[in-house]
Amino acid sequence: MMDSKYAIGNGQNSINKYKIKMKPLPVIFNNSSGPPNAKKIKLNDENRNSTNGHTNNNKPKISIQDQRRNLPVFDKRNKLLELVKRHKTLIILGETGSGKTTQIPQYIHSARLQENGKIGITQPRRVAAVSIATRVAQEFGHGMTVGDTVGYSVRFDDCTSNKTKIKFMTDGMLLREAMYDRLLMEYTVIILDEAHERTIHTDVLFGIVKKAQKTREDRNQTPLKIIIMSATMDVEHFSQYFNNCQAVYLEGRTYPVNINYTIKPHDDYQTSCVATFFKIHREAPSNHDVLIFLTGQEEIEACAQRIRLLAKDPDVQGPSVKCFTLYAAQPSAQQMSVFQPSPPNTRKVVISTNIAETSITIPGIRYVIDSGMVKARTFHPSTGLELLKVQRISHEQAWQRAGRAGRDSEGHCYRIYTRSQFELMKKSTVPEIRRANLLTVSLQLLALGVHANYFDFLDKPPKEATVAAFEQLQLLGAVDDVNSICLTPVGRKMAKFPLDPRFSKIILAAEQYGCLQEALTVVSLLSTESILINPVTKQAEAQKVRQKFCSAYGDLITLLNIYREFEAVGQNNKRIWCHEHFINMRNILHAREIRNQLEQLCKKCDMGAMSSCGGDLDRLRKCLIMGMFMNVAELVRDHQYITLDKKQSVQFHPSSCLHRQQPHLVLFAEVVQTNKCYLRGLTTIEADWLREIVPDYMKSHSLRFNSS
């Protein structure tokens, strides 16, 4: 695959940034036993099935029904069904490998506990929803294909029919369904799986299903059963929230993992990871694979380069080394390569971000090296700034990482931190709802009839975050005032779009500006990852060949130009065109898919003709102001801008096509803080337009310089 956003392979650029110590000093560990409450589970080496479709091929083949009977959950079948029958809400704590996700929906179905309704099971990730549904359909019976009794529903892919009784879906999908029917009458059983991950969607669903259950009960409607499935974390918290409901524990099938801590702290955790790898490499049999957790792409590529170099050193003992990297920005084909079994007498080492913590399971890992660090996004409601920061992981994450070594057999985990550093880490990861921008959630909740301030959250988000969100909703015209519990007609339409409310507003405004085609394109492009590829080695070339698309009006119009050209190219030439122009084919196709969905939603909202402004881009730029007027920056002195809203000092990001220019006013799509505060996704606008389009906002946010 060539559609990578980054140049991957020789990594020459990254390597120069890190000093290579050819012989890193050894890292010394004490050897301590596993987690304090580690349960030593008897080894039982047969037929583990995995939910991600990567089954172990060197095990003897046994029938699919025998595999089901061998799962730990099988023995508890009757007990579980009894509990599900007896309790309207049940928490199931299941360890990895218990089989809970694939089996429990089938048990419920075969006992007909769902009666005439459906069983809905949510997952935080699309791939999980699809692959689990496919697996369960296979198990379910002969000739059964996914989409019959067992189906799934994820964005852009609804594989259900009127026969579907067991429906796997993403948590975001169920949330969207709730906006059309807040009582979720389609379902008699709802299972929220992976609840411990606490995605923003699952957190909102906790409140939605709890309220739906209560309302249906009060109105004497068909009852709703709720099942919360989670790893073994903080049962009390969940149980209290669901009126002290019953919790049941399911044993898993994992193997003991020996935990090692360093004797002293290591600030240069990257070098220590490399050194630890070679310590393992010297001692362990060659078929024992190693997984290293680091924080980001650049760090991972640099570390891979060091390992590859050192492995060639004649002084280094041990088998040959096959080194893989793993992070989300990679093309999927490259991600898949980590599943290749290593050839004989070769050690496989995978260096990964936290994508390997939950999203991707690599079989055969015996050793985990945990740097103890993660890169995480934090949102500051007071400034509206998002900050991407390397920080320490939580205990939950540390155990999750360690567990990756114990999926196929007994394993080892080397933690590049001391026991006392570990004790200082946070017990659990702060749930997303407590560190995210709440604009979208607040709008969604209003569409469900609740004000975020009064919503029954499992964990309440910070007050400032909801205050900031409601101020913006009011400015966008979605509510009449910040305490309103109902949406304006505009707000109701905005909630129908699966977008940031600011972008929904742009689409709604496009009707009046006569630029719906262009607005849909720009918003779709803003809703995906970047379509531009900037390989480190061919950066100048990429910029030169794309020069013809650059607009003096800024980045968003430039993106529009690229998209228009992409659509004008014949179907058979698109791939080659993308390659020639350093455009990410996967991402631009994804933008097109989103654009189609948004266009359908416009028709549902009776938005009339698909108007186009053609070459009159002023209309589009004015339309963008309707949704993004809180994102205006004004030039104050040489290349220095301040935001109109929070008076932040900011600069244009060097990747912007306006980087060397100094327009008086710009709209920006986002502000990211790294070394400095940078604006990205720029569009130039006129002062007069602001006064004309958002006069009230401009009264409270006056410009320093009034000339254009």
Added chain:
DNA sequence: GAGCACTGC
């Protein structure tokens, strides 16, 4: 003249 972890509708 810099560099972005991970999801989802």
